[in-house]
Every structure is written in structure tokens, then in C-alpha cells.
Amino acid sequence: MVRGLAFGGGGWRQIGHPGGSSSKAEQVLTLLASGTLGFDARHPKNPGRDRIVWSAGHCTPLFHAVVALVYDTLRSNGVSLAAEAEDAAVYPEELAHFRRFDGLAATSSRVMRWPIRPLALPGTDFRRRWLCRFASFLRLPAKAFVIAGDAETEEGMSYEARNLASNLGVRNLLVTLDYNNFGIDGPITEVLPSPYLNHWFAAGWNMIEVDGHNIRELACAYRLADQGFGAGRPTW
Numbered sequence: 001m002v003r004g005l006a007f008g009g010g011g012w013r014q015i016g017h018p019g020g021s022s023s024k025a026e027q028v029l030t031l032l033a034s035g036t037l038g039f040d041a042r043h044p045k046n047p048g049r050d051r052i053v054w055s056a057g058h059c060t061p062l063f064h065a066v067v068a069l070v071y072d073t074l075r076s077n078g079v080s081l082a083a084e085a086e087d088a089a090v091y092p093e094e095l096a097h098f099r100r101f102d103g104l105a106a107t108s109s110r111v112m113r114w115p116i117r118p119l120a121l122p123g124t125d126f127r128r129r130w131l132c133r134f135a136s137f138l139r140l141p142a143k144a145f146v147i148a149g150d151a152e153t154e155e156g157m158s159y160e161a162r163n164l165a166s167n168l169g170v171r172n173l174l175v176t177l178d179y180n181n182f183g184i185d186g187p188i189t190e191v192l193p194s195p196y197l198n199h200w201f202a203a204g205w206n207m208i209e210v211d212g213h214n215i216r217e218l219a220c221a222y223r224l225a226d227q228g229f230g231a232g233r234p235t236w
Contacts, residue, residue: 002029005065005095020149021062023212024178028066028147030218031176036226037145041070042085048142055148056178068092143226146175151183153199154191165234166204173234174225178212206235 002025007018031037038050054063071089074081081089152158165173179196181188192199200207206229210217225235 002062002065002069005068005092006061008095018061019180019182020056020178021059021065023180024056024059024062024147024149026213026215027176027178027218028062030215031145031222032066032070034219034222036143036222038142041074041089042079042081044085044088050143050145053144053146055146055152058184059147059149064090064095068095141172143172143174144170146173146177148175148177149183150177150179150181150196151185151188153196154183154188159199162200162203162205169232170234171228171232174222175234175236176222177236179209180212200236204233206231206233208235 003022006021006025032039037052038048039052040046040049043049067090069092071081072092075091188196197207197209206225208221208225210221212218229235
């Protein structure tokens with residue numbers, strides 16, 4: 001269903017990242033439903049919420065589709081929303097205007113703030129390039145989840161972020177990464193010839209590898225990552 005919502009509007013054709021949006025669908029949906037993520041759509045800016053970083057910033061079709069599914073479910077069940085949540089909500093009928101004038105993501109193909117609404121989108125606190133972003137909540141008890149793709153591992157900024165997060169012992173940082181061997185420009189092996197896991201293992205991260213389309217495996221992995229490994233390190 002979420003894939004149908006993601007691509008039903010047709011605006012994704014102007015972005016060029018439909019593959020990443022489709023391949024991350026189970027990861028994001030399971031994260032929301034597993035009980036690991038501390039987020040209430042009725043109070044999207046609750047200061048005690050967990051933080052979400054959409055490092056895969058061009059996966060806007062998936063992002064808007066998931067948010068629309070959440071708020072449409074609340075609406076269908078007669079859940080009333082506070083003014084703050086209602087102003088930030090997205091509904092399926094709005095997806096038809098995705099990437100069109102005055103529609104969702106009208107001015108950018110990235111997950112970011114609304115061009116006309118004052119609130120940040122529910123379900124995301126930062127967009128893209130998370131090198132300096134997680135530092136703002138290192139001292140908070142909340143967890144930080146990063147939605148990422150494997151191709152960005154090749155970037156120097158990402159490399160620095162992995163090293164720094166591990167060196168600082170950022171235990172509340174969890175990266176859910178879509179490892180499909182491809183980026184927008186082609187296979188990641190064209191830039192990363194060494195075994196992919198080495199780029200994370202060498203930096204000292206905890207790692208859990210599962211089938212990214214198996215909801216049961218994903219839910220188990222998220223809960224295991226949430227419990228921690230006792231090593232005082234971030235988890236990928």
C-alpha cells in the first residue's frame with residue numbers, strides 16, 4: 001500500500017530516486033510499528049520524542065507516503081488532532097499534487113521544511129548529511145534514527161561522521177541502512193572496492209545484518225539495537 005501511495009501521484013518522476021524509496025519501504029514501516037521508535041503522530045514535536053534523520057534525503061515519495069498513511073489511519077479511526085499536528089499532517093489526497101505547484105515538495109525534491117507551512121514535517125528532524133546533525137541531541141535521552149542508503153558511504157562527510165560517532169560512543173544513534181549495492185550513478189563497487197561491511201566494522205560500530213524486506217527480521221533487529229550491545233557504540 002505504501003508503495004502505491006508513494007508512486008501514485010507521479011511527481012516522483014522528477015526526482016530520480018524511486019528505487020531508494022521502494023527498497024526502504026519495509027525498513028521505515030517496521031521502524032514505526034516495532035515499538036522501538038518513540039514518536040507520537042498526535043504530538044509530532046514533543047520534545048521527548050526520538051529524532052529521525054532522513055540522510056537519504058531524496059526518498060521523498062516514501063517519506064510523504066508513510067506520513068500520509070499514518071495520518072489517514074488516525075483520521076479513519078476518528079482520532080482528533082491538536083492544531084499543531086493537524087497543520088503538519090499529510091493525507092493521501094495531497095499526494096496527487098506531489099512535486100507540483102503549491103503541492104508537497106513543490107520547491108525541492110528533498111525531505112525538508114514546508115515551503116508554506118511553519119512546522120517541520122512530522123517524522124523528520126533533519127534532512128541529509130548527518131555529520132553535524134546528531135551532535136545537537138547527544139545529550140538527550142532520546143534515540144536518533146538515521147534513514148540512509150549504502151551509496152552515501154563513499155562520501156568523505158559520511159566517513160567522518162561514522163568515525164566521530166563511534167569515537168564519541170554515541171550509543172543512542174541507530175542507522176537503518178538500505179544495502180542494495182546501487183546508488184543513483186550505478187553500483188557502489190565502482191567507488192568502494194573493499195568489502196562494504198569493512199567501512200563500518202573498522203570504525204567500531206555495532207552491526208546487525210538482516211533481510212531488509214523481512215518485517216520480522218527487521219523488528220527483531222530494531223529491538224536488539226535499542227537494547228544495545230554493552231559496547232558503548234552506535235549501531236548500524
